[in-house]
Amino acid sequence: MNLETLPAAIAEAAAEIDTALAVLLPPDAGEEAPLFAAMRYATIGGGKKLRGFLVLETARLFGVARGSAIRVAAAVEMLHGYSLVHDDLPAMDDDDLRRGKPTVHKAWDEATAILAGDALQTQAFATLAAPETHADGEIRATLCLRLAQAAGAQGMVGGQMLDMLAEVATAPLERGAVLRLQQLKTGRLIEFAAEAGGILGQAAAPLRQRLLAYGRDIGTAFQIADDLLDLTATPEQAGKATGKDAAAGKATLLGLLGPERARLYAVELIARAKAELDVFGARADLLCALADHVISRRH
């Protein structure tokens, strides 16, 4: 049943998050309009917003008010959007296409892309910290702290740095180093998204740990699936340039394990992720379906 309802639930959540982003981001007007327009372009209407969906679904487990969950979901997507805008810059991955559209520095220019990314990160924290997100300041401060830990030098940005260094390294990375790189670069933000519902719902520590473990495992599986798509999909299917990772000699689990063993490892991760959610019973059905979806998706 749930594998059928999942696509509709994801699409519905994405629409809801887009509506929130349209309200939370500065209106596309005034002297600074190009900045505001670039911020909106990079977040609204693009991508499946799976990180935001994770926030909404984990928040649902604890009966969190929808308005709170939506704001946190929007904040996570702002942070994710910022990371994509900066990763696409010429000095970084130098990508011209993202989600089937020109990247921000192509549609505007590099300065606007740098500033739009900067401001999206700031807006993510502004959104979490505002009283509208939750009446309890301790919860808002915890959300800010956990997001910052996931996104900063010892999280996502640290992972991106490792990725840049790996490209110019003389020796290929070993399995442990590749796992760590990807866990930092993409895993930490997915973990935060999964944990966020538990923070909002003031869940007991063991339950928050389960959400984190679920997030960690689907994050790694998601990365393997992404690498497999990069290998096999056409640019039209992926909405971005493909085959670049292999061409650049990027350090991926796929490259280390080969397609067959990588796919098996992803299947094992998904089984483990779903087992973490046993304790929530049927309320976690969509989260289990999402885990299955991560490795079955075709784009």
Next chain:
Amino acid sequence: MNLETLPAAIAEAAAEIDTALAVLLPPDAGEEAPLFAAMRYATIGGGKKLRGFLVLETARLFGVARGSAIRVAAAVEMLHGYSLVHDDLPAMDDDDLRRGKPTVHKAWDEATAILAGDALQTQAFATLAAPETHADGEIRATLCLRLAQAAGAQGMVGGQMLDMLAEVATAPLERGAVLRLQQLKTGRLIEFAAEAGGILGQAAAPLRQRLLAYGRDIGTAFQIADDLLDLTATPEQAGKATGKDAAAGKATLLGLLGPERARLYAVELIARAKAELDVFGARADLLCALADHVISRRH
């Protein structure tokens, strides 16, 4: 008296903030060392840390614990450091020299500079949001919110966007537009630094308003003084390229008013800023001395 003790007080505060930054930023070790090193290079040991000094001195008005004030001062300097690293990038102001040293993208490369700036912003919020900053989560969340408002699309980054747009505009900006640009680009963060002590000290709203007004006026005066220095100082005195603003036709109050009227306006702003502090009596002597210092400094 205070104009004599001020330089020592500023130097002492800067040393204390540097010590805090050295602890709060990731150690210069491990695989990501270049990222961590660039973050430290951009913040520790450079500049007079006047924004951090503002936090410390306004916090002192309300008897805030020194440990809390130092963390917030360090966070403001991380945020300021990030803005300098990104402003110096080739796609932005394209500067090779900052505080007498090569800029981050010159000492490392553009990718490292983008990532170091990104991570410094994140670390500023992590620092404010952590329980070590204050036991009351409401205060930590308020600090995050106010910093984000000062630094984001409708604050500092919005001002930087206006600055980039002004450079390619066909008509020069009018006085109101120039004031708004500079108030956003440099004023808002200085205002936050001045307000932060009041937030930490749970000051009544009217007192927080006075701190904000003080911050706004010395911020504008500071900008005028900076423009005057850009006009008259040698690169050796300023520790960075000078004369660039005039050459680039940058929109400055100085350019609109001319040196004499600009200097008079700054003097008027400083008198107004000091009047805001009357209510605090002698406890605000150093803040008054700082206001005087802003327009008398030579580098």
